[in-house]
Amino acid sequence: IHNIIFDNSADGSAVVAKEIADLIKEKQAKGESCILGLATGSSPIRVYRELVRMHQDEGLSFSNVISFNLDEYLPMEKDNRQSYHYFMHEHLFNHIDIDPKNVNIPNGTVTGDAIIEHCLDYERKIKEAGGLDFQLLGIGRTGHIGFNEPGSHHNSATRVITLDHITRVDAAPAFLGIDNVPRRAITMGIATVMSAKRIVLLGWGPNKADIIKKTVEGEISSQVPATYLQEHSNCTFVLDKGAASELT
Numbered sequence: 001i002h003n004i005i006f007d008n009s010a011d012g013s014a015v016v017a018k019e020i021a022d023l024i025k026e027k028q029a030k031g032e033s034c035i036l037g038l039a040t041g042s043s044p045i046r047v048y049r050e051l052v053r054m055h056q057d058e059g060l061s062f063s064n065v066i067s068f069n070l071d072e073y074l075p076m077e078k079d080n081r082q083s084y085h086y087f088m089h090e091h092l093f094n095h096i097d098i099d100p101k102n103v104n105i106p107n108g109t110v111t112g113d114a115i116i117e118h119c120l121d122y123e124r125k126i127k128e129a130g131g132l133d134f135q136l137l138g139i140g141r142t143g144h145i146g147f148n149e150p151g152s153h154h155n156s157a158t159r160v161i162t163l164d165h166i167t168r169v170d171a172a173p174a175f176l177g178i179d180n181v182p183r184r185a186i187t188m189g190i191a192t193v194m195s196a197k198r199i200v201l202l203g204w205g206p207n208k209a210d211i212i213k214k215t216v217e218g219e220i221s222s223q224v225p226a227t228y229l230q231e232h233s234n235c236t237f238v239l240d241k242g243a244a245s246e247l248t
């Protein structure tokens, strides 16, 4: 893991948005699709805002982009304001020229046996698209990436996961109480994330300092799933001073 530390999240987000834009343009020049793995939550919001600005002010086109989001709550309706489907459209997809049929987000409305089929299909689609060129990540206080909570195996693929209590506590304000937070989610697996050619993890603020230290400096362990990233050959953590404050 290579760390880059910025004074603030705005500066770090601008650099990450520029890297994504450059990759999209490089692929465009070659007539190729650009396969992006995307995250939700507070961490990537400024990156998406900057990408929208580049689309509006600089003509950055997303016409060759195929996106795969990391996760979605289960059960969850698409038009629910707490859904990651809603979040992605609100913060990014409604404001750019991505082809709606190139947008992939795990479907929180599937039930029963259809869930397994849906997860297998998600993996298949990523492979058919040619694999993830770039994966954007945030990190949860449990050390989750996507919703790969403690205990996740390094070989895990897209699947249903039971959310950790801490994750549900952190989500409670958005859901107006922990009882309203779904207990499960569909998430890309550790192996799915690790298959990306390039990974950038965003960490902002002192709340993340402890888990960033464990992830970067601790032993690789399923108890802190983000530590698996130590084994990726092209992974950068983009941090602000707060999130980096406990690194030695």
Ligand code: F6R
Binding pocket: 038, 039, 040, 041, 042, 043, 044, 070, 071, 137, 138, 139, 140, 141, 144, 145, 146, 147
């Ligand atoms: C979201 C996701 C999660 C978040 C993590 C941090 O798609 O996969 O791993 O990145 O929970 O959330 P924030 O950015 O809100 O602190």
